[in-house]
Amino acid sequence: MRYFIFTDIHGNLEAFHSIIKFSLRRKIDHYLFLGDLVGYGASPNEVIQKVRTLKPISMVRGNHDKAVCGLDSVQTFNPIAASAIFWTQRHIKKGNKTFLSKLKKGPRIVHRSITLCHGTPFDEDFYIFGEFDAAEAFLHISTPICFFGHTHFPFVYTKKDNFVEGTFLAGDKNEFKLEKGTQYLINPGSVGQPRDRNPKAACAIYDSKAKKVQIFRVEYNIKQAQKKIKEQNLPFALAERLSVGI
């Protein structure tokens, strides 16, 4: 099976279009989504409609999805993120809000071999920002591989003989083979709001037969996404950060 894994789109339709186009040029059996369809970007409705056409076999919700549909408060959000949540709440269509409210809480297990979560398998809102957090997460994973999002940084953590090691996945293409006896915790990076100083949209392909994971960065029309954010009077910083990837 070849899985296409994507996360943290955050209402950025231009970035989302670009990774979908990228996926359609490759052989993909299933789409897997790790949360945060909305928040920050100016196209929440279009992103939700588009994700539905892909028919992912599994999707988990993100903290922004929860906040927009009222399942969580914005208390933990910074002022800019909170103001984007309020804007999204005012603009989201009823049916799309219902769709967000029905997204499943992670973790979810796919084909008895892949775990999906937004933050971590033990807490959907917790951030994995280092080996200590990853070690805690590994205690809650029963599959050889787990994909997570939330931090917007492409990263792989491995656990072998109780030793956890993390590697930042720099550059526009990374590829690694999965080794027997090693467990993997992988963040493909964010589609719509990368924060690793690489502004290109991020996504991953996992080939379970070849036991190979590839992380890709794909160019998209950043100017168009920024224009929409500015036109909607969303915080200016949300547009600016896209061109630098922070």
Ligand SMILES: [Fe+2]
């Ligand atoms: Fe996010």
